[in-house]
Amino acid sequence: MVLLTRKIEFSASHRYDNPNLSPEENRRVFGKCNNPHGHGHNYTLEVTVEGEPSPITGMVLDLKDLKELLDREIMQRMDHRNLNVEVPELAGKIPTCENIALVIWNLLEPKIPVGKLHRVRLYESADLFADCYRATASNGHAPSQKAGK
Amino acid sequence: MPFANSVNHEVKVELGRRYRFSASHRLHNASLSEAANHEIYGKCNNPHGHGHNYILEVTVSGSVDAATGMIANLADLDAFVERQVLNDYDHKSFNEDVPAFRNIVPTTENLCVDIFRRLKTFPAAKLERIRVEETGNNSFEYAGDQTEER
Numbered sequence: 001m002v003l004l005t006r007k008i009e010f011s012a013s014h015r016y017d018n019p020n021l022s023p024e025e026n027r028r029v030f031g032k033c034n035n036p037h038g039h040g041h042n043y044t045l046e047v048t049v050e051g052e053p054s055p056i057t058g059m060v061l062d063l064k065d066l067k068e069l070l071d072r073e074i075m076q077r078m079d080h081r082n083l084n085v086e087v088p089e090l091a092g093k094i095p096t097c098e099n100i101a102l103v104i105w106n107l108l109e110p111k112i113p114v115g116k117l118h119r120v121r122l123y124e125s126a127d128l129f130a131d132c133y134r135a136t137a138s139n140g141h142a143p144s145q146k147a148g149k
Numbered sequence: 150m151p152f153a154n155s156v157n158h159e160v161k162v163e164l165g166r167r168y169r170f171s172a173s174h175r176l177h178n179a180s181l182s183e184a185a186n187h188e189i190y191g192k193c194n195n196p197h198g199h200g201h202n203y204i205l206e207v208t209v210s211g212s213v214d215a216a217t218g219m220i221a222n223l224a225d226l227d228a229f230v231e232r233q234v235l236n237d238y239d240h241k242s243f244n245e246d247v248p249a250f251r252n253i254v255p256t257t258e259n260l261c262v263d264i265f266r267r268l269k270t271f272p273a274a275k276l277e278r279i280r281v282e283e284t285g286n287n288s289f290e291y292a293g294d295q296t297e298e299r
Contacts (some may be wrong), residue, residue, distance in 0.1 A: 006283075018216055019152070020152055021216070021218065027157055029217055029222070030217075031224060034173050054264070091151070092151025094152075094216075094217060094219070095150070096219050097237070098213045098219060099213060099218045101162065102162060105160055106160075127166060128165070128166055128221075129164075130163065130164050130165070131162070131163040131164075132161065132163075133160045134160065135158055135160055139161055140161075140275075
């Protein structure tokens with residue numbers, strides 16, 4: 001198995017606010033991320049696909065196809081957007097690094113044309129990132145567990 | 150339902166955070182001869198020590214809380230790492246100031262093991278692994294081992 005990674009960057013704004021909590025609670029839990037007018041980041045997204053190189057092309061998948069997929073599904077959806085109000089997949093969720101990475105995983109996972117999605121890593125800054133992997137018994141998150149709620 | 154828990158068991162989510170500390174060390178094993186120390190550790194055996202700007206990458210996993218969107222509140226993680234590691238490590242001499250290295254050579258491999266032990270009790274999420282960059286060209290990772298209690 002070979003892993004192939006493509007990196008893209010997008011810029012977006014967000015705000016952390018849970019309408020079920022009081023303004024004081026929101027400020028306590030989310031700190032400056034609760035600023036009413038939002039703030040933004042330059043996000044870096046690394047998408048890693050696993051697969052076997054084709055004996056004919058030598059590629060796991062055509063990078064051009066991956067680039068187009070990322071442009072269509074992620075750049076057009078998130079770049080220079082407000083993640084709270086312009087990305088329907090994040091409606092009803094706090095747009096944290098974890099939740100954005102999960103949305104990206106769910107958008108890309110069914111659409112990888114060849115091979116399988118191995119990892120989504122989303123950097124909110126150089127010092128903060130979230131990773132998504134397929135849950136397996138070997139990484140301690142067997143998918144056979146039944147959803148609790 | 151908005152902001153309510155619906156756990157996705159198909160995907161494992163991890164949160165990674167980077168911290169910095171600067172410290173000095175000398176790689177020297179007192180049970181070896183001067184010549185052997187010089188042979189093994191080279192310039193890192195310089196008697197007066199030297200230092201690095203280290204980067205510590207801490208990765209935790211857990212379910213994403215629907216009310217906060219977080220595996221763990223970063224303020225809690227930052228405060229824990231500060232208390233458990235950075236306060237003891239930053240601007241210190243490992244050999245002189247950190248008791249764990251009184252009899253253990255403060256290589257970055259050994260730093261990793263000590264840091265993992267200091268962080269594995271983080272209450273809000275599971276510590277997956279730590280990674281330490283000694284310089285931009287050398288990095289070391291540790292995820293505990295089977296004897297390591299989680």
